[in-house]
Amino acid sequence: MVAARPIAVVLKSDRLSLATLPDALPFQLVEVDTWEEAIDRLSRFRAGCCLVDFDTHRDDVIGEIARISSSGIRLSIVACCTNMSPADIRQAIRAGCFELTGFPLDHEALSLSVQRAIEHDTNGIDSPCEVRSRLSTLTPREREIMNMFLEGANTKGIAKRLSVTKQTIDKHRKSACEKMQAPNFIRVACQLYRA
16 A cells, blocks of 8 residues: 655644644645544555644643544654744653754754654554544444444443343454454554654
């Protein structure tokens, strides 16, 4: 399968949009309004990163990054911030951002940050891009069962909760592991929650 050209997905805010970015950047840009759209754009073998305004509604941004990470979706995030203080840098890194670049956006600095984030996104067999792509192949039921296993439930408990047989749960578990290219859910957890 031929991978699509890497992109930088811009999560639109009052200060960050396609119109506010420098001209002639060496990668494709796509603007979205929601985190779900960003995840969708970066699914199915689409390598790239997400540019976010880290100053506007910072607590909301940090909360969304945490929510996305806790669901096992790994994004390479470049945070854009006016004040590049050590405290801001620590907060961005702790939140899960891969890079931090300053406002106003400088062509060269932004290009380097995005290129490093894209390289991180595609580096290795369990890269964020690969894991997102595998996750997107799961059926809703496989995803539901996988999440239950990852939360510590066992086959019998899941079968009872979903009112199906243990064999049905085992079938979905096996299919999910195959699609995630992992021998078991311990390995899936390593893929999803790797730092």
